[in-house]
Amino acid sequence: MNLDAPKITIAIDGYSGCGKSTTAKGVARRLNYLYIDSGSMYRAVTLYFLNNNIPFDKENREMLNALEDIHITFEINPQTGLHEVVLNGERVETLIRTPKVAESVSPVSIHPPVRHAMVRLQQELGKGGGIVMDGRDIGTVVFPNAELKVFMSADVKVRALRRQAELAENGIHLSLEDILSNLENRDTIDSSRAEGPLKKAIEAREIDTSKITVEAQIDTVCHWAEEIIQMGGNPTSPDFKRTKNNV
DSSP: OOOTTTOOOEEEEEEESSSSHHHHHHHHHHTOOEEEEEEHHHHHHHHHHHHTTTTOSSSOHHHHHHHOOOOOEEEEETTTTTEEETTTTETTGGGGHHHHHHHHHHHHHHHHHHHHHHHHHHHHTTTSSSSEEEEEIIIIOOOOTTSSSEEEEEHHHHHHHHHHHHHHHHOOOOHHHHHHHHHHEEEHHHHHOSSSOOOOOOTOOEEEEETTTTTHHHHHHHHHHHHHHHTTOOOTTOOOOOSOOOO
């Protein structure tokens, strides 16, 4: 990669369990970009609410006060080389992946004050480009001017099987039916919320990950990114020839 090449912003949105984070990490590693998992930030807020008995069934004063006490940063894990979330000085990467947090993160993240706080932080982290960020509203709300927007989807049963295997690797064993129910509930909440709903940006290129490998997903996004970088970071350049937008 040419060190003088423009640093673009890559926004990857999509459904839970479709491979967004794995693909985003691989793209960031290959391009030597910063990777930020926006979902981990919402999970960190959720963990704080659960640990401190903050009600989140509706917006309330306790929630607003708690948001002022929540400080989220990212630090590199020396073993993996990846940025991991730090909540109020504590590494919580493992704690935010539990089923209890997974069940509660969508109900927490529907609240406008929570989303406003996280979007401000995400935009601060991503200013200047050279970033790959994945989530639900990255290309539509957080970085509406991102040079490359990608929307990822996959069959819900495929997503559930992947999530089941991921949890099992961490010693958490859940039935496929429970995971399916959780994913379908999250899809409904994420797509229908008033603030920052999950939806495909008009300019986004789509990847259905149901039947393709992770390496193919990374290859595709990197190819799109390198095309844009070669055009000076301007995907609207008249010299820019779009390849097929859907995979």
